[in-house]
Amino acid sequence: MSDDHDLPRSEDVGEAAERRQYIRGAVATLALTLAAFGLVGSGYVSGGTALVVLCTLAIVQIAAHFRFFLHIDLARSHRDDLQLILFTALIVALMVGGTVWILFDQHTRM
């Protein structure tokens, strides 16, 4: 069974530090959410720009969720999960990208 001291430091930061992480996460995700809603609500962005801006904000926010709420980071001990998530991202990108490419292309030729 495990020795306590072989835990990587990043997992053993103590309650206060971990609470600060959650609070940071809450602030960051709230700010990103409000930014996205604000930009669209104010009509400041639209069309292709909106898609790019929203996509960027969404990716940053998803990363923030993983980082602050799900505690996934680049530490060595976390690589199993990180690899899994990155591989999933690759597969998801292939599936979504391919489907969108195929269906939009097909639509123009029907």
Next chain:
Amino acid sequence: MIGLFLGTLRWDDVTFVEFWRTPDLNNAIAAAAAGLLVLGVVATLILLTVRGWWRPLWRDWLTSLDHKKIGIMYVALALVMFARAVAEANVMRAHQATAALDAGLVAPDHFAELFSTHGTIMIFLVAMPLLTGIMNFVMPLQIGARDVSFPLLNAISLMLTAAAAGLVMVSLVLGHFSTGGWSGYPPYTGADISPGEGPDYWIWALTLSSIGSTLTGMNFAVTLYKRRVQGMHLFRMPLFCWTVLCTSILMIFAMAPLTLATLMLWLDRHAGFHFFTVGSGGDMMNFANLFWLFGHPEVYILILPAFGVWSEVFSTFSGKRLFGYLSLVYATMAIAVLSFTVWLHHFFTMGQSANVNAAFGIATMLIGVPTGVKVYDWLLTMMFGRVRLRVPMLFANYFLVTFLLGGVTGVLLANPTVDYGVHNSLFLVAHFHNMLIPGTLFAMLAAIHLWFPKAFGFRLHEGWGRAVFWLMAPGFLLAFMPLYAMGMMGGMRRTAYFSDPLFRPWLWAAEAGAVLILAGFAALVVQIVVSVRRRDALAVPAGDPWDGRSLEWLGPAPAFEFNFAGEPKVEDVDAFTALKAQGEAYRRQETYEDIEMPRNSAVPVVIGALAGLAAFAMVWQAWATAALAFAGVWAVVIGRSFVRDTERTIPAAEVEAAHRAWLADVAAATPVHRRDELTPENRGLAEEPL
């Protein structure tokens, strides 16, 4: 009120009643098939009762969470389904061969039902359970684990697969299966054109089996990640385990699009949604897109474990280390990732731009590189070896040659230019059978021959095994080479009758091949019976009948319930070979420890039964029954989470006794030279290497 519980199911839906009302040849064949099923079930029930096998069946098998028994049950299920699907292939070919002379054997709709069930069964209920069974049995043993990570879930996967099989079987007796092929494209399978229960049988059978596969994939991937014994790093895993890992990853991701596509189809059919109805903003080609987003990785789910088996076979029966281990590992990974980038090649002719087709065509052809590498690695594995052509090796070498042909036709089909000419034709049918019969099916037959002794303690009879090979090998050529020819002559798949008399000789040849394959299957059954009868002469209690190289051969045959008495030492890819060379394979242990194993559970059986009932009720639109059964599934899941006492302990003394009994068997056995491995002298102990 009764409608809520019985839905649209009526007496007229019973196949026998249909025959009673309209007694023609077509209905007679349907009724005969249904009758065979009913007789088979009744005979089994009687046998179980007369022999008093109910209790052992329940206690030792159905409720067992042992990965080895679950694996064996998967294989048994697959063989039963294989019998039906190969019989269907025979009916189809016989029908086609006779169809132009008169009406043929079956009505067009019945013919369509046959090719739909044949495809669905062969993919989801033969190939998948076969390889899942083999992976289940072998993989934990090869990595030195006691079981998979989630044994209960493993059994649930099995029971969901069995429920899917049950559903397809029931469609023989009650109502009709889909006529839309195994890929079930709308709008043909939509409510307008196929209003009956057929497509729903297809939808729910696929849903059950794909949920089972997703869970299996997760289970195996975690097992391989977390349950490897000390010293077994990833790059010391036997190649079979690598293919299991890649297959598992494909299962995890590929089943989602299928589940979604079938769910959408169901919503279109029964809830008025418009996913695939063009007029209201749907896009039926998105079904093709989603289906093949699953379907192409699925193809590699079917073939990768076969590659793993071939790697083990070539190395074991050449008495030699696998050539190019790293190449094979990277080739496997490359195939797994590439398999997610090629799905469009199933619908090159949909009308999309040429650059889309070209991109997916090139991605498809790229798979040829790692596959070609594998073929040459296997060839070089035999080089500098001591090759012995036992049954698995016969299949393996036959595979190498026929797989080349399949590879060439695969590269041809990867070219949109060529595909435009042979898409939907029998050329395509020949191509994928060329991959799946010498590839998947023969690999699984080889695997059965290779690992059977480990499962049951005795070898399979070699002579009857050769009979299986010598029936199936020419059977395959005879059945499918004519299809290549017919495909290039403009013969299309799923055609109930060919009016062109030119096709007639080819059709008869194909039918002869189908008969040979069926005969080969019969020989397999005979082989098993003969082997059981002569099990004393074929017994290999010391556990290593083939001079094996990986950890599954450490320990007795049949394997310990707990797989290993202690933790095996791993210092090489060929871990067991290394142990034998160091003289540590058959050593007494200093100490023995208690072993925790999962307790038997009825939960998987109950979940499988309820899920099957829910699916059956959905097929017949019996909403109340479906809702109750579905709620029942979740009630059982939640209820089970309150059970704490799920483990039992095998005391150290019992482990020690078992281990010593095996060592005594080893001591009693005479080491045999490979030349004599087929004689009764082979008690499962290999001669010391020179």
Next chain:
Amino acid sequence: MSDVRHPGLNLGTTDSPVHDAAEETVFGFWVLMMSDLALFAVLFATYAAMSVHGIAGGPAPVEIFDLKSTLWQTLALLASSFTFGMAALALKYDDDRRALSLWLGATFVLGALFLGLEARDWARMVTEHGATPQVSGFLSIFYLLTGTHFVHVAAGLLWMLVMAAQLAIFGLDGAVKLRLMRLAIYWHLLDVVWVAIFSFVFLSGLAP
């Protein structure tokens, strides 16, 4: 076994034996969730195509979506992610079950609030715009995508009820802790999916 402990949400030094067991179960759950994400990914891909090509004379996204309602749903779910975070802290560091129960309770209420708001939003679309899933391909996939997320959240709430019962019966034993950790992952990932939904469905739809 490798020296990799289970990463991410963890029990760290507070309960080493369960932390060890988590390595396998929690990793397995992560894998299962990735399969679930693949399901959502294909839903999104279909949505991307059908929300453009599948209007078929029915209402367009910009006509039926409501920014304010979506914002409230988002805030409710975001807040519930935070409260679950606090529950996870209580699970890890407090022996006292009260804080855990309170935070879980708050999460449940916020989750239920989200469901209520989303259901109200659907009802508004149907009654004010006649926007049922049978109207167009776009609406079919809209309801299937948001509905799939809805069902997931509802299942999460059911799971919380089950855990409340298990807490009451077994207290905070190892199995309960493991299940709560998996529930936490599940809940946070549903929030991740919702981020994609509000960005690519609602906000993109409202900024044509």
Next chain:
Amino acid sequence: MTPDRILPTCLLFFAVGAPAAAQEQGFLWAAGPVAEAQRAHFVSILWWMAVVTVPLLIGLPLILWRYRLNGGGGRYRRDWGASPLAEVAIWSVPVVVVGFLAWNLWHATLSLDPYRPLGPDPLEVQAIAAEGHFLFLYPDEGIVTVDRLLLDADRTARLKLTSVDVLRSVMVPRLAGQIYAMPGMTTELNLAAFAPGTYAGLNTQYSGPLFPEERFETEALPETNWHARIEATRDGAGPLPPDVLQRIAMGDGAEAYLAADADLFARIAAPSSHGAHR
């Protein structure tokens, strides 16, 4: 039979099918520029693949014989598991072959895009695939033919395709490849014949019990004959009934109609005419 035809024929037909070649329907018996390009592409791939397949076919029996357990003469090296030279060869040869094939594929696919016109001023034909039958509409000529496609052998043709109810796929194998015909959608297929003749056409996608019947004849006529034929057809044809699809499904038997209804194809191919749920 030319030598490059013999190769695929022998390989896959065991040479038995060859005598019947003249009557065949597949693209290997090409009668138009697209099918001819397909055939040439097919054959060139076989040659390229021989680079990978032939060494194995030669090596396998040699190795099996030399390294057999009983009496094989080969050296036994039980731990031989890697050889950098061999590995470089077995990776690089397929890479090179697939590289060339990919280059070929790209060019062939782009130049043979079925939407790409094969020549100037093509004959415009609209094809409607229905249960058991095909309707061919010639908008410039004002006629409709049933189950018979009349082509001018001196002119290329452009087909616009749609289907009435289910997915179908239309092909005249000896002239060009196939393309899906889908309800509510329009696809295109460009065709040309080298010489006058009659070529079989068919639906390749299972569509129901009448699937084996869904065939049509393609007649490529010399230019003058084609004009005469169109005139004759026009003279013998009745007006296009509004319920033409039901009629031919019932076995109306008419071979041609006058196309008074110029919008028939557009109406059938319009997405809105489909998918009204039950």
